[in-house]
Amino acid sequence: MALFTSQGYDATSLRQIADRLGFTKAALYYHFPAKEHLVIELTRPWLDAISNLIALNQSAPGMDEGTRRRRLIEDYIDIVLAHHAVLRFLTQDAAATKHPDVGRRALTLVLALQDALLGPDADDAERIRVGCAIGAVHSTAMMDESTLAAARPIIVSVALGVLGLEQSASSAS
Amino acid sequence: MALFTSQGYDATSLRQIADRLGFTKAALYYHFPAKEHLVIELTRPWLDAISNLIALNQSAPGMDEGTRRRRLIEDYIDIVLAHHAVLRFLTQDAAATKHPDVGRRALTLVLALQDALLGPDADDAERIRVGCAIGAVHSTAMMDESTLAAARPIIVSVALGVLGLEQSASSAS
DNA sequence: GTCTATAGGCAGATAGAC
DNA sequence: GTCTATCTGCCTATAGAC
Numbered sequence: 001m002a003l004f005t006s007q008g009y010d011a012t013s014l015r016q017i018a019d020r021l022g023f024t025k026a027a028l029y030y031h032f033p034a035k036e037h038l039v040i041e042l043t044r045p046w047l048d049a050i051s052n053l054i055a056l057n058q059s060a061p062g063m064d065e066g067t068r069r070r071r072l073i074e075d076y077i078d079i080v081l082a083h084h085a086v087l088r089f090l091t092q093d094a095a096a097t098k099h100p101d102v103g104r105r106a107l108t109l110v111l112a113l114q115d116a117l118l119g120p121d122a123d124d125a126e127r128i129r130v131g132c133a134i135g136a137v138h139s140t141a142m143m144d145e146s147t148l149a150a151a152r153p154i155i156v157s158v159a160l161g162v163l164g165l166e167q168s169a170s171s172a173s
Numbered sequence: 174m175a176l177f178t179s180q181g182y183d184a185t186s187l188r189q190i191a192d193r194l195g196f197t198k199a200a201l202y203y204h205f206p207a208k209e210h211l212v213i214e215l216t217r218p219w220l221d222a223i224s225n226l227i228a229l230n231q232s233a234p235g236m237d238e239g240t241r242r243r244r245l246i247e248d249y250i251d252i253v254l255a256h257h258a259v260l261r262f263l264t265q266d267a268a269a270t271k272h273p274d275v276g277r278r279a280l281t282l283v284l285a286l287q288d289a290l291l292g293p294d295a296d297d298a299e300r301i302r303v304g305c306a307i308g309a310v311h312s313t314a315m316m317d318e319s320t321l322a323a324a325r326p327i328i329v330s331v332a333l334g335v336l337g338l339e340q341s342a343s344s345a346s
Numbered sequence: 347g348t349c350t351a352t353a354g355g356c357a358g359a360t361a362g363a364c
Numbered sequence: 365g366t367c368t369a370t371c372t373g374c375c376t377a378t379a380g381a382c
Contacts, residue, residue: 008267010183013375026378027348035376094181094266128324131316132309132331139308143301151301158305158335186357199360200366208358 009095040101046083050109073159088141133162182268213274219256223282246332261314306335
């Protein structure tokens with residue numbers, strides 16, 4: 001992950017990875033059938049987490065719309081913060097972005113999240129605002145791990161503000 | 174640019190570029206000394222525009238802090254919208270991100286913009302908010318050109334809101 | 347499970363004719 | 365300015381010994 005993130009997927013060779021891990025390229029192929037499976041497995045936990053989040057959200061019972069959206073964006077922020085390294089990699093790497101099981105899947109999931117954050121009858125302006133909110137959340141990919149710990153409440157406040165869901169109390173997850 | 178954006182820099186070969194342009198690899202090398210110069214020239218206008226913006230902002234005379242920041246973020250939004258294709262490419266491609274004259278320069282410039290959007294005595298929380306605002310602006314990279322035309326006022330409103338610079342009237346640039 | 351050795355391909359870049 | 369032909373190198377992936 002460190003190599004992929006610092007150099008990009010295409011620019012990172014199996015030789016470099018094997019050297020870092022202390023064995024040879026051939027040994028890598030005993031554990032993974034191809035290079036792309038390395039990045040699939042590295043990103044799967046994050047993708048599964050989002051997939052889960054959306055599934056749970058859809059099967060939610062009759063719940064107030066405002067709190068539903070608030071919980072959704074807050075939970076997404078927690079996922080993004082928990083998988084910081086994955087987001088940093090994915091938002092930067094075009095090669096990963098193009099892969100069906102990685103970037104394409106990520107795009108589909110984020111678009112689904114975007115839809116879930118909208119009501120069924122939202123206009124283009126609201127779509128753009130939601131896109132901005134997600135962009136603000138994803139800006140954490142650029143931050144270093146140290147400032148990230150204290151960042152959560154601020155990110156939550158910004159995202160809720162952009163979405164028009166401000167609320168002063170009860171934001172613990 | 175189309176090939177770089179859709180496939181990534183590393184994954185795009187000079188053969189593909191030459192084929193698309195209707196001549197051969199060797200002819201490319203008459204006009205550009207190396208592959209990396211293609212991406213340098215493609216991104217230079219955007220980078221120069223930001224560089225200019227920051228330089229002009231620094232040499233501004235005694236001006237109200239609020240309007241200074243408002244103008245700065247609005248002008249940046251205009252640059253981002255005008256160079257939409259460049260931003261889309263740069264935010265996605267790790268290979269470009271690593272190049273000193275492209276991604277590194279872009280990072281330096283965006284950080285300088287971030288500093289310029291802060292007062293000299295801002296805390297970490299304010300830093301994060303500014304980062305979120307820029308993230309929201311950069312989310313336009315994900316939008317398609319059609320919805321982009323109508324997006325400007327919404328982006329401006331979101332960014333000013335996150336920065337705490339809301340103002341109802343006089344937002345024409 | 348890890349190794350050495352190598353196959354097979356395509357990349358970026360150059361030489362030199364026209 | 366564009367071409368054909370080619371060099372050199374590294375890449376992913378595989379074969380087969382241990």
